[in-house]
Amino acid sequence: MAEIQIKNVAKRFGAYQALHNINLTIADQEFMVLLGASGCGKTTLLRIICGLETATEGEVWIGGRRVDHLAPKDRGIAMVFQNYAVFPHLTVFENIGFGLRMQKLPDDEVKRRVERVAGLMHIEMLLKRYSGELSGGQRQRVAVARALAMEPDVILMDEPLSNLDALLRMEMRAELKGVLAESKTTAVYVTHDQVEAMSMADRISVMHQGKIVQAASPIEVYRNPAAEFVASFIGNPPMNFLQATSAGDGKWTVAGRVVDGPKGAGKPLQFAIRPEDMQPANEGLKARVRIVEPLGAHLLVTCDVDGAMFRAVLDSDMVVKPGEILTLAPQPDRVRWFDPETTLAVA
Amino acid sequence: MNARLLPYVLILPVTLFLCLFFLYPFVLVAKQAFTTGAGATLDNFREVVSYWKFPISLRNTLLLAVAVVPIQLALSLLMATMVTRMEKGRDMVLYIWTIPLGISDLAAGLIWLAIFEQSGFLNSMLHGVGIVDKPVNLLTFQNPGIVFVAIMLAEIWRATAIMLVILVAGIGLIPKEYYEAAEVFGASPWKRFLRITLPMLRPSLQTALVLRVIMAFEVFAVVAALGGTLFPVLMGETYAYQFDLLNSGAAAAMALIILAISIAATLVILRALRVPKRATI
CATH class of the missing domain: 3.40.50.300 (P-loop containing nucleotide triphosphate hydrolases)
Incomplete structure (x- = not known):
């Protein structure tokens, strides 16, 4: 022992x-x-x-x-x-x-x-x-x-x-x-x-x-x-972060969209999502594509969401071009929240 | 310039210098040693070897080397280990310890003569504290032991630093990780010295010992200052042949004998401390 x-x-x-x-x-x-x-x-x-x-x-x-x-x-x-x-x-x-x-x-x-x-x-x-x-x-x-x-x-x-x-x-x-x-x-x-x-x-x-x-x-x-x-x-590419402001109890505004988040309202939080936990969809975050890197197994797309750098790992069969606007839907159970003051995770 | 040729071109000047001022005189000395007026002969060697002082001076030279070099080796290893472990003031201590290197051997002999002679510091001190009634002459034929010890001390004081600087440089080249690994795997400080420092220091030990042993066989001025004629050594006899007896042939033969002893000692040291080619990094 x-x-x-x-x-x-x-x-x-x-x-x-x-x-x-x-x-x-x-x-x-x-x-x-x-x-x-x-x-x-x-x-x-x-x-x-x-x-x-x-x-x-x-x-x-x-x-x-x-x-x-x-x-x-x-x-x-x-x-x-x-x-x-x-x-x-x-x-x-x-x-x-x-x-x-x-x-x-x-x-x-x-x-x-x-x-x-x-x-x-x-x-x-x-x-x-x-x-x-x-x-x-x-x-x-x-x-x-x-x-x-x-x-x-x-x-x-x-x-x-x-x-x-x-x-x-x-x-x-x-x-x-x-x-x-x-x-x-x-x-x-x-x-x-x-x-x-x-x-x-x-x-x-x-x-x-x-x-x-x-x-x-x-x-x-x-x-x-x-x-x-x-x-x-941890994670390559690392997690994406976006500013989130309170929109009432348990509701948060992220890049112009209202999403469900931690209970309670008040000071702003950081919304975080891993690049691979997003899918192109009809509803979601508007992302302007800047760089497209085909990596074989998948496609690494660097975009601009609400003025912040944002990366998404997409299926390699997708055809994406710089300048295009993608609509990306985060997988709800994979979204994490951080307190910008303490930098710690918020449940 | 052809890149393969360049190294040879670069060492050409020093090679020429050495040929002119070392190899050429050496050949002349060798020629002198092996000839007399009557042509090629070993007479010069026979003459110097059969002289009654030769065995004594040979014995004294070897005895001095055997007494002094191991002490210097131990001292320089100890000092080098101490200096290496110092964090502050390391350079200062090293400079002070190497001061004797900057002093000529005759001056070193005279410094120790000032200590040991009849009106010297040692006598003044002994007299001052009442151990002796009146100053005694220590460096006489009645005290061969004291003469020998005085020469030993002067030699140790004078020439330990040359080994020290070589060993300090050598120890500095041993990566710290080897010591840490040895420590983690259970080697005590003494075992680390034996199993890591000493074997990995072999190239430096070779250099230090070869240099020091050759210096020991050439010992002259310190002995002349402290022992005079009481303690004949090979180099002293060579000097006597050349300048007192004006016998250049015999002096040349003596010089070659010293050279032969030096070469033999060097080969023994290189052999004993060789690093197998496979065991180098």
């Missing part, structure tokens, strides 16, 4: 506040992705869990044990580094066995474990090679195997796929997910790539400016973003 609990963790570098009061519980065997743009604090949080960085405030618990004063090696963790950090002066075998050697395990045990994880990562034939003789993808496999060989409670990964080319990344993504699920370890995975996050995570913690904005399952984060930041960060 290795549940991770992060309690009120804050980190300051001099005057710069990198993390603000982070609270997060990661369940045993959960695959948690920390997602955010660079500088949002996700790597700092990972390094605090790891022990390479010390929190200014707060506590870190792993498997019911407080670990924030322990050295990394005493936390039951292993880590995969962004640049792999595969030691160039050691063979692949000795790299994978490095942690086991440090634990002074007997030779036959080291051999057994190294061969097992090498098999898991399909690098048995590379064990006698040196890092300089490996491709980026192979080094990545060695780095993962080295972490797995420790049989840790928790595996921490810092953008492990960011240095691979796109095709290899897709392949490793699926493979890594499979291997980690099988190893039954808790995983914390840092990335700025939302596709990686969506495809691998059990849960995603979206981070922004040193705070966790939302921690939820990928589909929840996608469908019900807790804040405008999440809505605009």
Whole structure:
């Protein structure tokens, strides 16, 4: 059992506040992705869990044990580094066995474990090679195997796929997910790539400016973003936003049309809809087409609605030309509302 | 300009310079060493090797190298590790530690002579605190141990910095991630030094040791200042052949012997610290 609990963790570098009061519980065997743009604090949080960085405030618990004063090696963790950090002066075998050697395990045990994880990562034939003789993808496999060989409670990964080319990344993504699920370890995975996050995570913690904005399952984060930041960060293209003004109880005016919305009247809200959640119809938002991008699977149309940029993903069979006026009907159950003052979602 | 030819054209001036001022004199010295008035011969070598002072000066030179270089290696590694970990004032400390590099070896010898001679600082201090009644002459034939230690200290003080700067540069090239990975996988600071720093520092260690060992075999001015004739070394004997005995042939033979020892030591160091080609990044 290795549940991770992060309690009120804050980190300051001099005057710069990198993390603000982070609270997060990661369940045993959960695959948690920390997602955010660079500088949002996700790597700092990972390094605090790891022990390479010390929190200014707060506590870190792993498997019911407080670990924030322990050295990394005493936390039951292993880590995969962004640049792999595969030691160039050691063979692949000795790299994978490095942690086991440090634990002074007997030779036959080291051999057994190294061969097992090498098999898991399909690098048995590379064990006698040196890092300089490996491709980026192979080094990545060695780095993962080295972490797995420790049989840790928790595996921490810092953008492990960011240095691979796109095709290899897709392949490793699926493979890594499979291997980690099988190893039954808790995983914390840092990335700025939302596709990686969506495809691998059990849960995603979206981070922004040193705070966790939302921690939820990928589909929840996608469908019900807790804040405008999440809505605009996740999804490619991101969610569309339009100004909405109150038109009586539960009625809102959006781009000249009255739609149903949250109960109550008063200050303006943001109306939000994902580009793929719209259909051309007789009744709907009037959109002047600016740019048409045929993407094969579908058609990405950038338009102008009520003076705001607005994107729609339409069927690729549709014929749309710039300058045309489209009438787009949002799917009512996919419409979301945000408070422009707090930027948070409104039910 | 042909791109394949350009590198050779660019190194041409320095090659010519070296041929003119290094290779040519070297050939002359070699010729001098292997000839006497009677033609090609090994007589010069026979003469210098059979002289009674030769084994002593050879032994002293080697002994000094064996005593000084390992201490300097350990010290420079320690100092380099310390400097690397500093966040503030790093450059300042490095400058201060490398001051001896800017001082000629004779001056360094004289500084330490000022400490150890009869009216020197050490005697004044010992006398001042009452350990000795009157200043004693430490650097005499009766105290060969003290002479040796004084020379050792001066050499360590003078020439550790050259290794230090090479090692500091080398340590700076080791990516931080390797240390973090080693730490996460359970290596203590000492293990990180042994398993990461030392192996990855091999190219710098090679350079530092080769330079330092060659300097050790050429030791002269410091010994002359502190030991005079009490502590004969190979280079001192070479000087004596050339300028006291006016025997250029013998001096040339001595120079070649020192060169041979240096080359042998260099080969041993390069071999011992070689990085297998496959294990480089």
